[in-house]
Every structure is written in C-alpha cells, then in structure tokens.
Amino acid sequence: xxxxxxxxxxxxSLQQLNDEERLELSxxxxxxxxxxxxxLVETDDRFDSVFVLTTGLLRWYFYSxxxxxxNVFFSSEAxxxxxxxxxxxxxxxxxxxxxxxxxxxxxxxxxxxxxFEDLAFQHRGIFQFYVKSLKIIIDTLRIRTEQLCSDSPSxxxxxxxENRSYITRNTNRKHIANFLGxxxxxxxxxxxxxxxxxxxxx
Numbered sequence: 604x605x606x607x608x609x610x611x612x613x614x615x616s617l618q619q620l621n622d623e624e625r626l627e628l629s630x631x632x633x634x635x636x637x638x639x640x641x642x643l644v645e646t647d648d649r650f651d652s653v654f655v656l657t658t659g660l661l662r663w664y665f666y667s668x669x670x671x672x673x674n675v676f677f678s679s680e681a682x683x684x685x686x687x688x689x690x691x692x693x694x695x696x697x698x699x700x701x702x703x704x705x706x707x708x709x710x711x712x713x714x715x716x717x718x719f720e721d722l723a724f725q726h727r728g729i730f731q732f733y734v735k736s737l738k739i740i741i742d743t744l745r746i747r748t749e750q751l752c753s754d755s756p757s758x759x760x761x762x763x764x765e766n767r768s769y770i771t772r773n774t775n776r777k778h779i780a781n782f783l784g785x786x787x788x789x790x791x792x793x794x795x796x797x798x799x800x801x802x803x804x805x
Contacts, residue, residue: 611712614657616684616735620728627722628729633713637705644689644703651697652713653688656680659709660773663690664781665700674782675701676743681769685736688716707773756785760793 611617611625611632620628637643637659644650646665656678663676678687689699723733750759760783764771771779780790 614655614684616655617732619731620726624722624726624728627726628714628719631714631718631722635711635713637709637711639705639707642702642704643711644699644701646700646702648699649697650689650692650699651716653686653692653716653719654714655684655686655712656682657684657710657712660706660770661703661709662706662774662778663701663703664778665702672781674778676747677706677767677770677774677782679767679769679773681767685739686714686719686733687736687740692716706775706778751784756783756789757793757796759783760785760790761797764797 611620611628617625617628635643635654643654643661658680660677660679662674663678664672664674666672689701689703691697691699691701719729720733723730750762754762763779763783776790777787780787783790785793
C-alpha cells in the first residue's frame with residue numbers, strides 16, 4: 604500500500620511540488636474511500652476540510668424550498684485534480700446547504716482547511732497549486748454560467764458529451780438532465796437527434 608507521501612507524488616497535478624512540500628502535505632492528509640452513493644457531506648453538515656479527488660466521481664446538489672433537487676456540479680477523475688470544498692468555504696462558512704455524493708466508488712485525499720492554508724502560505728509549490736485550483740473553479744463556474752445564459756439545451760448537451768464523457772458513462776441520466784436544466788424526456792429526444800446526425804459506423 605502506498606504511503607500518503609507516495610500517493611501525493613503520483614498525482615500529476617502535484618508534480619510541481621518538491622519532496623519537502625509533499626512531505627508536509629502528507630502529514631495533514633487523510634485518505635478517504637467513498638463507496639457508490641455514499642455522501643461526503645450532507646445539508647447542514649459542518650465541513651472544515653478541503654480535498655483532492657484522486658479516483659471516481661462526485662456530484663454536488665442541493666434542494667430548493669419546494670423540494671426540487673438541483674445538480675450543480677460534477678467532479679471526476681477525468682478532470683485535473685484540484686483542491687475543492689463546499690461552496691460556502693469560499694465565504695468562510697462551515698455549514699453547507701449542499702450534498703456531495705459519490706456516484707461511483709471514489710477515493711479522496713482530505714486536508715484540514717486551516718492547516719492546508721497555513722502550508723500554502725509557507726511553501727511556494729503548495730501556494731501555486733492552491734491558486735491554480737481556485738482558477739479552475741472560477742473558470743468552471745464562468746463557463747457554466749455563460750452556457751446557461753446563452754446556449755440552447757442542445758448546444759449545452761453536445762458540449763457536455765464532448766468534454767465530460769466519463770460523467771456521461773457513469774451518471775444517472777436524470778442527474779445529467781437536471782444539470783443541463785432540461786427534463787429527462789427532453790434529454791432523450793436530444794440524444795436521439797444527435798445520434799441521427801452522426802455518420803454510421805463502418
């Protein structure tokens with residue numbers, strides 16, 4: 604079994620860290636395995652950690668006042684690993700309205716938020732990784748906002764199929780439809796339309 608330091612060393616996104624930085628992170632790192640449908644965080648939980656997803660797939664959702672489930676974000680092993688946490692984390696809140704659930708068997712590396720930030724301000728490589736993670740999160744939210752504001756459901760779905768194939772293969776279609784802001788029936792019609800447009804396989 605790999606040690607925490609060895610796990611960190613094998614993560615492509617952490618290749619920029621030197622041995623000392625990886626060792627310091629390994630001291631505060633806690634590997635966590637989530638089996639399929641296990642929840643990392645539930646509504647009203649207090650969550651004081653940040654994490655890196657190493658394998659698997661997570662979905663992030665919350666419930667509206669009328670009980671409607673809203674799938675806001677997916678993160679998977681196919682994406683570049685980055686530091687993530689509950690959305691409220693960026694407003695210095697600890698309790699969340701979100702639920703984060705493993706869609707398939709998933710492996711995470713957990714870090715206490717305050718200890719991780721202390722290390723980020725002491726070590727250049729960890730700081731750069733932290734800043735890069737924040738940029739990825741901001742860019743992901745920017746793209747999602749622009750798509751919801753300006754793209755048709757069909758265009759959003761085609762981009763999703765092209766860029767998020769791992770999620771498409773592993774996620775319930777009703778969750779994908781909700782994420783795209785359409786009904787499951789509409790998603791089925793879009794799927795049939797896209798398949799008709801594709802050239803037949805030889």
